[in-house]
Amino acid sequence: MSARSWGPADGPLGPLDQALRDCAAARFSGELHVIGAPGGMICLADGAVSAIETPWSPSPEVILLRSGRVTSADWEAAFTAATVARGRLSDELVTRGLVGAGELEAVLRTALADAMFAFAAGFVDTCRAEAGTPDFEMPLTPGAEADGLVAEALRRMEVLADFPGPPLHARARVTAAPRAAARRETTPDDGHDGALALIDGRRTIRDLAFARGRGLYVTTLEVARMRGNGLIAVPAADGQHPGDEDGDPQRKAAAVGPTAAGLPRRHKDRPAQPKRTGDADGRSLPAVLRLLRPRADGGPQAPRTVLTSNELGGM
Amino acid sequence: MTEDALLAEMRALQDNVPGITGTAVASRDGLIVRADTGGVDPDNLAAIAATWLALTQRMSREVGQGTLREAMTRSTGGYVAVYAIGASAVLVVIGDEGLDVTRLHRESTATREVIEALLSGPPVSARTA
Numbered sequence: 001m002s003a004r005s006w007g008p009a010d011g012p013l014g015p016l017d018q019a020l021r022d023c024a025a026a027r028f029s030g031e032l033h034v035i036g037a038p039g040g041m042i043c044l045a046d047g048a049v050s051a052i053e054t055p056w057s058p059s060p061e062v063i064l065l066r067s068g069r070v071t072s073a074d075w076e077a078a079f080t081a082a083t084v085a086r087g088r089l090s091d092e093l094v095t096r097g098l099v100g101a102g103e104l105e106a107v108l109r110t111a112l113a114d115a116m117f118a119f120a121a122g123f124v125d126t127c128r129a130e131a132g133t134p135d136f137e138m139p140l141t142p143g144a145e146a147d148g149l150v151a152e153a154l155r156r157m158e159v160l161a162d163f164p165g166p167p168l169h170a171r172a173r174v175t176a177a178p179r180a181a182a183r184r185e186t187t188p189d190d191g192h193d194g195a196l197a198l199i200d201g202r203r204t205i206r207d208l209a210f211a212r213g214r215g216l217y218v219t220t221l222e223v224a225r226m227r228g229n230g231l232i233a234v235p236a237a238d239g240q241h242p243g244d245e246d247g248d249p250q251r252k253a254a255a256v257g258p259t260a261a262g263l264p265r266r267h268k269d270r271p272a273q274p275k276r277t278g279d280a281d282g283r284s285l286p287a288v289l290r291l292l293r294p295r296a297d298g299g300p301q302a303p304r305t306v307l308t309s310n311e312l313g314g315m
Numbered sequence: 316m317t318e319d320a321l322l323a324e325m326r327a328l329q330d331n332v333p334g335i336t337g338t339a340v341a342s343r344d345g346l347i348v349r350a351d352t353g354g355v356d357p358d359n360l361a362a363i364a365a366t367w368l369a370l371t372q373r374m375s376r377e378v379g380q381g382t383l384r385e386a387m388t389r390s391t392g393g394y395v396a397v398y399a400i401g402a403s404a405v406l407v408v409i410g411d412e413g414l415d416v417t418r419l420h421r422e423s424t425a426t427r428e429v430i431e432a433l434l435s436g437p438p439v440s441a442r443t444a
Contacts, residue, residue: 038333038415039415039417039418055333055334055413055414055415055418056333056413057413058412058413059412059413061412062412062413065391065392065412072391072392075391076391171330171333200353202336202351202353203336206333206413207336207411210334210411210412210413211411
């Protein structure tokens with residue numbers, strides 16, 4: 001099998017489940033591109049999964065650096081040495097004693113399971129396999145069995161489905177409930193304080209996972225528990241745009257169209273966004289914006305680019 | 316209000332591209348127009364972005380590579396990208412380590428068009444009259 005595609009299919013993983021089974025049966029080595037939300041790429045060696053890249057799930061690098069397990073300086077030194085020696089970063093990290101071989105394998109396996117969960121939590125439209133020798137810096141060798149990763153991803157989805165309330169989307173923004181602040185002052189740390197400190201109304205569940213260097217599943221689980229305890233709120237319409245990303249027919253149908261005001265508008269049916277609690281720069285219409293516009297009297301269309309201090313006095 | 320439409324467009328980009336943690340629009344003079352950057356100082360960001368854009372555009376011309384499409388830094392903690400908005404403004408995008416760069420390339424093109432139209436269009440009252 002040198003190249004093959006899989007079209008849309010039912011099930012939490014769409015065509016990905018079948019694609020992985022076919023790749024395992026053919027002992028495929030190469031890249032399996034996942035098109036959907038999130039998109040991503042699965043690195044396969046002899047049919048087993050050795051690495052996964054997806055923007056919804058922290059990579060092993062993020063997990064090791066954000067957690068402080070490896071410092072940025074040590075990481076860069078190991079990366080440079082591995083590059084110069086044309087070796088693997090994972091081997092260099094172990095050789096330098098920055099992380100144990102067993103610990104690194106655990107991190108790699110955890111990251112693979114979390115990335116597969118991200119695919120299950122999102123939407124997979126199509127898959128495309130291309131044979132080759134992927135060059136990943138930190139592959140799991142030998143790779144993980146795809147069947148096990150899929151089964152674990154589905155089990156995690158079932159665990160989350162048991163929590164009361166609407167399903168939590170990875171791109172849903174999280175806001176702190178009023179009682180959260182009071183609780184932080186009166187309640188001993190039960191493990192939620194780290195997450196609560198990062199909840200600012202701007203970050204999504206996926207953003208929290210990256211900010212803490214923890215998996216998407218673990219973060220979603222924690223958010224579900226905090227929501228159950230009344231510590232946080234997850235507005236239903238906020239940040240949930242599974243149809244906004246690759247391959248979703250709804251998004252394609254909603255693409256480009258002029259607004260009544262004549263401006264190009266990419267998302268005619270974008271849901272109303274609850275006002276964020278974050279600190280967007282909320283200044284009134286600045287002088288800069290007025291000056292960027294062309295003159296209304298039919299004068300030169302090129303916006304002015306030089307502002308004087310007097311013109312900025314109204315800011 | 317135009318500035319609200321501007322902020323809505325910036326946030327739409329953030330919604331559509333996984334990994335964006337902040338956005339800002341500044342004038343080419345380094346003055347902030349609108350920012351949604353979390354804990355990042357918008358005034359400093361605007362000043363640096365304007366200078367950075369000017370330098371990278373100069374670099375593109377110097378090496379004869381045509382119009383600058385974007386300038387991006389990649390650090391251990393994430394990405395920062397700047398885009399020219401017409402001749403008068405700059406869009407700054409801040410992202411974490413998982414930023415979907417491919418998606419950003421695609422989405423930012425449409426966002427730049429909308430923002431340029433918002434910045435260069437007539438006042439709202441005149442447009443809707």
